[in-house]
Amino acid sequence: MGGGCTFIRLLAEEDKGVALTDAVDALQNGEGSSAVFSIDPAKFSMVPGSPFAYWVSDRIRRLFVDLPPFEGDGRTAKAGLCSGDDFRFVRAWWEVDPARTVTGTAETTPDEFRAQTCAGKKWVPFAKGGEYSPYYADVHLVVNWERDGEEIRKGACDRSLPGARPQNTDYYFRPGLTWSLRTQLGFNMRQFPAGAIFGHKGPVASGNGDNLAVYLSISNSIVFSSLLSLQMAFGSYEVGVIQRTPLPPISQPAYRELESLTLQIVDLKRHIDRNDETTRPFVLPSMVTPNRNRTLTEYVSLFNTEISKVSVDAGEIQHQIDTIAFDLYGINDKDRKAIEEAFCDRPAPINAPPTAPPALTADLLSY
Numbered sequence: 227m228g229g230g231c232t233f234i235r236l237l238a239e240e241d242k243g244v245a246l247t248d249a250v251d252a253l254q255n256g257e258g259s260s261a262v263f264s265i266d267p268a269k270f271s272m273v274p275g276s277p278f279a280y281w282v283s284d285r286i287r288r289l290f291v292d293l294p295p296f297e298g299d300g301r302t303a304k305a306g307l308c309s310g311d312d313f314r315f316v317r318a319w320w321e322v323d324p325a326r327t328v329t330g331t332a333e334t335t336p337d338e339f340r341a342q343t344c345a346g347k348k349w350v351p352f353a354k355g356g357e358y359s360p361y362y363a364d365v366h367l368v369v370n371w372e373r374d375g376e377e378i379r380k381g382a383c384d385r386s387l388p389g390a391r392p393q394n395t396d397y398y399f400r401p402g403l404t405w406s407l408r409t410q411l412g413f414n415m416r417q418f419p420a421g422a423i424f425g426h427k428g429p430v431a432s433g434n435g436d437n438l439a440v441y442l443s444i445s446n447s448i449v450f451s452s453l454l455s456l457q458m459a460f461g462s463y464e465v466g467v468i469q470r471t472p473l474p475p476i477s478q479p480a481y482r483e484l485e486s487l488t489l490q491i492v493d494l495k496r497h498i499d500r501n502d503e504t505t506r507p508f509v510l511p512s513m514v515t516p517n518r519n520r521t522l523t524e525y526v527s528l529f530n531t532e533i534s535k536v537s538v539d540a541g542e543i544q545h546q547i548d549t550i551a552f553d554l555y556g557i558n559d560k561d562r563k564a565i566e567e568a569f570c571d572r573p574a575p576i577n578a579p580p581t582a583p584p585a586l587t588a589d590l591l592s593y
Contacts, residue, residue, distance in 0.1 A: 233263045233280040274470040279456040283561055289453065289472050293555075296431070297469035301441070303431040304397050305465050306424035307352075307369065309378055310390030315370045320504065322349045322368055330421045336399035339421045340374050348372035350399075351422035353430070355406040360414035360446045360575050361488065362495040364505040365422055371398075391426065398423045402432040403442055408462050411573050413454050415445040417492065429465050440481055443488040444473060446544075447551035448572065452565045474554035484550060487543050491575055494540050498533070498579060503593055511589045522583055530581045540576045 232253070239245035245261060252259035263280045270276045272287040279287060297303060309315040319327070327349040328342040343350065352369035370377070375395070381387025404418040407427045415431070417438075424430040433441050444450055450471060458467050476484070499505040501512040512529045513522075520528075552562050580586070 230264045230266045231280075233265070233278070235261050235263060235281050273456050275457055277456060282452075282456065282564070285556075285558065286452075286456075286561055289555060290470075293472035293474060295470050296445075296473055301431065301433045301473075302397075303429060303465045303468045304394040304424075305426045305429045306394055306398070307375075307378070308389055308391040308393075308426040309369060310381055310387030315378065316352060316354070317349070317368050317370075318504075319349075319351065319366055319368050319506070327351075327368060328421055332401065332420050334421060336420075339399040343371050343375075344373050351419065352425060353404045353418055353422055353428040354425040355408075355427040357577070358406070358409055358411035358414050358573055359416055359495075359577050360491075361416055361442060362492045363416050364499055364502075364507065365419065366504060369423055371423060393426070397430060397432060400430075400432060401438065402430040403438060403445065404428050404430045405463060405468075407464070412569075413445075413451050413463050415442055417442065429468075431468060439485045439488045440476060441473075443484040443547045444476075444551060444554075446547070446575070448548045448565060448569050449551045449555050449557060451569060451572070455568075474551070474556070476554060480550055480554060484547065487547050487550075491540050491543050494536050494543075495576065498536060498576070501589070502579060503589070511586070511593045513586050513590045514593070522587070526581065526583050526586060529586065533576075533578050533581055537574055537576045537578055541574055544575050 234246060234249045236242045236245050236249075239261070249259050249261045251257075253262060265280050269284060269287060270278060270280075273279050273290050326347050328339050328347045328351075330339055330342075339350075348370050349368040350371040351365040352367040353365050354367055356363055356366075375392050378387065378390050379392050382390035382392055399421055401420040402418040402424075403415050404424055405413065405415045405428070407429060418424060418430050431441065431445075445468075453471050454463065454467060457470065458464070496507050499507040500509045502508055503511070513525045557565070
């Protein structure tokens with residue numbers, strides 16, 4: 227083998243004993259096998275941490291050498307606040323007085339948001355991870371950050387809150403991208419609004435402001451997920467892993483298209499939230515429509531049809547984003563097929579809400 231090592235990959239095989247026997251027979255007979263990989267171990271060093279990424283091609287491993295990492299050129303990723311006592315400091319946004327929650331627009335500066343916390347507005351939107359929801363998820367929590375976190379900072383300093391860590395506070399209130407630190411459904415980046423604070427389980431990636439939508443699409447692409455998977459144990463997306471993952475060069479036509487596609491998915495997801503009274507975009511329950519003569523069955527059928535259409539549209543947009551990402555990273559057809567097969571069970575970008583009659587009726591009664 228010329229100093230190389232041979233690996234046999236059986237993760238996807240149902241009968242691993244039979245598959246192993248077949249692979250060994252193929253090796254002994256000098257035949258090819260899709261389960262057998264031969265590689266020079268020195269090539270593992272191309273990927274940060276030198277993981278045994280034997281199943282991917284040299285071209286994929288070289289992306290970590292040839293392309294710049296996420297961390298750099300104005301981009302960064304940071305872990306955020308650990309309150310030390312969430313039961314004491316964290317609430318759902320609808321549990322607190324709106325008049326005491328910081329408010330603003332995309333043009334409001336971080337200093338202006340901080341000033342509000344010293345002028346009677348103690349509650350700040352708080353991104354703390356959450357369920358799988360790429361591109362967009364309503365920030366449903368708030369944290370008590372009165373007087374720029376005076377109580378939590380003091381507790382961390384005098385150890386009255388032993389677990390408190392008000393870290394990377396200079397990045398609070400800035401717009402960015404956030405994700406759940408741990409999830410079994412796969413990596414999912416989403417918008418992080420201006421005027422919010424991020425947690426240690428919901429880190430934030432910051433960039434060159436205008437590029438956030440493009441970074442959002444690239445980081446939710448199947449290629450980015452595959453590059454992450456080479457570096458880490460299943461289900462734990464630590465800040466350092468995001469920082470080290472390479473980004474491709476982005477041409478102006480691709481930039482504009484990715485930005486447009488990303489905003490389309492965000493709009494579709496916000497559209498669904500219009501019927502969820504626990505979210506800020508909420509308008510009315512799904513069963514409240516101008517036509518009051520419809521039966522329950524008709525309401526349910528219409529809602530199911532709408533959700534199905536939204537899911538299909540989002541899936542088609544995600545496919546377009548993935549295709550652009552493959553091209554930008556310069557991945558050939560063979561590697562593309564391998565990546566798509568490895569992530570064939572990736573969840574859809576839309577979190578479909580409950581559409582059964584009991585759930586819709588409960589929403590209406592709650593409203």
